[in-house]
Amino acid sequence: MEYLIHIAILVCIYGILGLSLNLVIGEAGLLNVTQAAFYGMGAYGAALLITNYDINFFLALLGGIIISAFGSLLIGLVLSRFRGDFYALGSFGFNVIVWSIMLNWQDVTHGPLGIPGIARPALFGFTFSENLTFLILAAVFLALVYGISTFITKSSFGRVLKALREDEEAISVFGYATSYYKLVTFVISASLAAIAGALFASYITFIDPSSFSLNESIFLLSIVILGGLGSSRGAVMGALFLIVLPEALRFVGFPPDVAAQMRQMVYGLILILLMLYRPQGLMGTFRM
């Protein structure tokens, strides 16, 4: 039972990440491979505030969001000048740079040693120390982020994004400042990812840079692509599928090292087969 709760919490966290990334890739059509950096900024921001200043989780979460929003604003300003393949490559680059900072700015982040002893969230004297209560909290946040992302996609802002994704030139002819729309979406998406980061940090109670590497961004990309671009439900389904499937592989009985590699192999095969036979993913509305 504990195990199932653990999986469910991970699905919630990755569901939030999937939703946040879907806004940028699925709705605005920007192939962003930096999401793990913003996830990490949220996690580090919250973790540092909690461990150094003993701040309440919910305030620290806000701090993490602000740090991530600020970071994404700077990165987004640069990235908005690139297009197509170069956009993807530039975003790769920013993930590596942010990750290097987490790894090497040892005075603040403790480098590869990570930050231990992050407290679980507490509200009005109630601590979410049981995994079951934490699951409820994570699910509430997932619902919240789901609500925000459907609100954005259904709003007039979301319609501009869809138009931008289909034909950037046409929409700019109508007088929409496309780079402004891209940047705002990028920052919103990073802020939402920071929520997942803070949840992850206080759930595991320990973070180190290895959770926020380029490979993590690639994993998040597979979630969104599998679920289907431009679909909020798809993003959550993708997270559910890619978290649960490897856990099922665990019971087939490979040794742990091989099992981890099998998992990677399955992710890779899923990406290849999807691109070959169903590029819009399971329930996507947008074909890249």
Next chain:
Amino acid sequence: MDIVVQILLNAVIAGAIYSLLALGFNLIYSTARFFDLGYGALTAVGGYSVFFLYKILGLPLIPSIIFGMIMAGILGWGVSELVYRPLRARKASNTVLLVAALGVLTVIQAGIAILFTSQFQTLSRYVAEQQTYTILGGVITQTQVLILAAGLIIMVLLGVVLKYTRVGKAVRAVADDEEVATIVGINAQRIMGGVFFVGSMIGGLAGISVGFDTGIQPTMGLALLLKGVIAAIIGGIGNVWGGVIGAFVLALVENLGAWQFSGEWKDAIAFLVLILFLLFRPKGILGK
């Protein structure tokens, strides 16, 4: 003084390896016109083939290296036929190809890790007896001299073949416009296959060189690939000589940076250089 010479030497050696990476990548990119991330994993295929033949089976060195390159070439060709060709045939966007290539990278990496474990391995049999030369107080090993020579030979060969031979002209024609090339009677599919084969062979050799210089790991590919891509972009993408110049510039900046700050920042510095180039000179040093 000694330290400056050593840094220059290190930069020259790193530059030679990056040149190989950039040459293979450039060849594939300028013909197929997408970021073939799977190319990264082929460096590991080359490295591990030599590891298996030379170190485990105990075959002689030169046949092992040649066979390793051929293995990488065949795999690169096979992936192109099985995955990229059907995608190109239905005019899939670059993003789709990029994501499929990401899947290829993940699958090959995981496959190697399952076969050979994910441990770090070296290729040399007798590490202690490595012959070294001293130039102006800096040290360079025999292996490194050979890598440098191989890099220069392949650069000249590729440059000459592309410029002066019939095959080279056909490759350039396909790179310019696949449809028109087909109309004038060039078998574009065969040229494309050949380009993937040769490009992957060069990538395999780069992986083998890294293996003899430092060591190999299943996940080595992504980092190496990105170095090759950065070198190619700095130099001017699609330009054989530009890639080599870019490789040496990148290696020099990286090594100077590592000397000034610390070795851990190397990757971040490489990407910073990339982003600066993309912002201010996206055509690269020799770009048209």
